[in-house]
Amino acid sequence: MIIGVPKEIKNHEYRVGMVPASVRELVNHGHQVVVETNAGLGIGFTDEDYVAAGAAILASAEEVFAKAEMIVKVKEPLANERARLRQDQLLFTYLHLAPDLPQTEDLVKSGAVCIAYETVTDDRGGLPLLAPMSEVAGRMSIQAGAQALEKSRGGRGVLISGVPGTDPAKVVVIGGGVVGSNAARIAVGMRADVTILDRSIDTLRRLDAEFGGRAKVVYSTADALERHVLEADLVIGAVLIPGAAAPKLVTADHIKRMKQGAAIVDVAIDQGGCFETSKATTHAEPTYIVDDVVHYCVANMPGAVARTSTFALNNATLPYIIKLANKGYKQALLDDKHLLAGLNVMHGKVTCKEVAEAHNLAYVDPKALLGA
Numbered sequence: 196m197i198i199g200v201p202k203e204i205k206n207h208e209y210r211v212g213m214v215p216a217s218v219r220e221l222v223n224h225g226h227q228v229v230v231e232t233n234a235g236l237g238i239g240f241t242d243e244d245y246v247a248a249g250a251a252i253l254a255s256a257e258e259v260f261a262k263a264e265m266i267v268k269v270k271e272p273l274a275n276e277r278a279r280l281r282q283d284q285l286l287f288t289y290l291h292l293a294p295d296l297p298q299t300e301d302l303v304k305s306g307a308v309c310i311a312y313e314t315v316t317d318d319r320g321g322l323p324l325l326a327p328m329s330e331v332a333g334r335m336s337i338q339a340g341a342q343a344l345e346k347s348r349g350g351r352g353v354l355i356s357g358v359p360g361t362d363p364a365k366v367v368v369i370g371g372g373v374v375g376s377n378a379a380r381i382a383v384g385m386r387a388d389v390t391i392l393d394r395s396i397d398t399l400r401r402l403d404a405e406f407g408g409r410a411k412v413v414y415s416t417a418d419a420l421e422r423h424v425l426e427a428d429l430v431i432g433a434v435l436i437p438g439a440a441a442p443k444l445v446t447a448d449h450i451k452r453m454k455q456g457a458a459i460v461d462v463a464i465d466q467g468g469c470f471e472t473s474k475a476t477t478h479a480e481p482t483y484i485v486d487d488v489v490h491y492c493v494a495n496m497p498g499a500v501a502r503t504s505t506f507a508l509n510n511a512t513l514p515y516i517i518k519l520a521n522k523g524y525k526q527a528l529l530d531d532k533h534l535l536a537g538l539n540v541m542h543g544k545v546t547c548k549e550v551a552e553a554h555n556l557a558y559v560d561p562k563a564l565l566g567a
């Protein structure tokens with residue numbers, strides 16, 4: 196198979212779909228890899244590194260899309276990338292379609308086979324291709340929040356840890372999955388006063404055992420959420436209903452009633468965000484203020500630590516890329532129900548229930564489309 200790796204074009208996005216070591220694996224399996232010039236330069240990989248791994252370098256994204264049977268990316272395709280997709284071409288990347296109707300419509304129109312990293316599942320009930328970036332974003336969320344609390348950003352001027360004789364910041368984490376638990380680990384390590392809200396009792400038990408009282412774990416009712424959010428210096432939004440738009444758990448009224456200069460980091464913004472006042476921001480301009488609350492809503496947080504993130508992502512995606520290349524998408528999807536869960540759009544049909552529901556579009560069973 197011919198596999199194409201274009202350069203990412205989202206604001207300050209330096210991750211790349213495949214590092215040279217991943218390219219070498221694909222080439223060893225007998226595949227051809229074409230990489231856009233300078234695709235990995237932002238994280239220190241030159242064209243020469245890719246050539247040494249067995250790739251061919253192409254001068255433009257246009258050529259990569261035209262030549263490749265499978266496109267491997269990191270972020271969702273932007274409008275000009277979507278226009279380059281063709282019938283039956285395989286796209287393997289993050290998509291986050293539930294909050295993004297224009298992208299969904301374009302992918303449907305393209306006729307391409309679009310597998311989203313974030314809805315691929317595993318036997319343990321996890322999301323193995325989302326998890327590594329959730330680990331990164333969770334850990335980063337506390338440093339982003341710490342900066343947002345500084346006076347120069349509009350924050351209330353609170354140091355997360357405090358110093359002897361002062362209170363530490365009260366950090367509230369909504370959602371105790373991969374993002375939330377990683378955020379809590381860093382916040383606890385920085386000696387914040389940490390509360391994690393979730394509505395899965397099993398998750399609360401696991402977090403309670405891990406933190407042994409150094410973080411409070413609270414069942415997430417509307418009442419508990421309101422109480423903790425209104426007392427918080429920093430709130431991290433880390434909920435997920437896989438494939439679906441994030442529920443708006445913190446309302447505009449809550450934001451009005453929060454402490455002046457408090458901060459929110461809405462990590463769930465890639466699924467539309469769990470604060471009513473959230474709108475996606477970029478690394479170039481990460482924060483804005485609503486009712487004296489500093490909002491950080493960057494949808495590609497791991498792009499800021501692109502080298503760490505690219506290795507972590509490639510470690511998780513490589514076995515799936517190899518499977519798709521060796522077997523072709525049809526057989527690979529039919530053989531693996533967890534990879535099949537990643538199929539969001541195929542041949543003009545929406546094959547992910549949550550995405551179809553979010554946009555009021557018809558859902559088509561992917562197995563029927565694959566002729567199973």
Ligand SMILES: NC(=O)C1=CN([C@@H]2O[C@H](COP(=O)(O)OP(=O)(O)OC[C@H]3O[C@@H](n4cnc5c(N)ncnc54)[C@H](O)[C@@H]3O)[C@@H](O)[C@H]2O)C=CC1
Pocket residue numbers: 313322325326328329330332369370371372373374375392393394395398415433434435436441442444461462463464465466493494495496497
């Ligand atoms: N902005 C960015 O750059 C990045 C964003 N993300 C996003 O972060 C979000 C969280 O991802 P993960 O932690 O991997 O998901 P996860 O599935 O591991 O955890 C989500 C948690 O939310 C909980 N939850 C669901 N509804 C809830 C409610 N009403 N109240 C309290 N808890 C609730 C679930 O029980 C679960 O424990 C996703 O939207 C993901 O796409 C992930 C990586 C990077």
Ligand SMILES: CC(=O)C(=O)O
Pocket residue numbers: 270289325328329465494495496497498
């Ligand atoms: C998960 C995601 O949206 C990211 O890593 O950018």
Ligand SMILES: [Mg+2]
Pocket residue numbers: 450451452453454455486487488
């Ligand atoms: Mg206020």
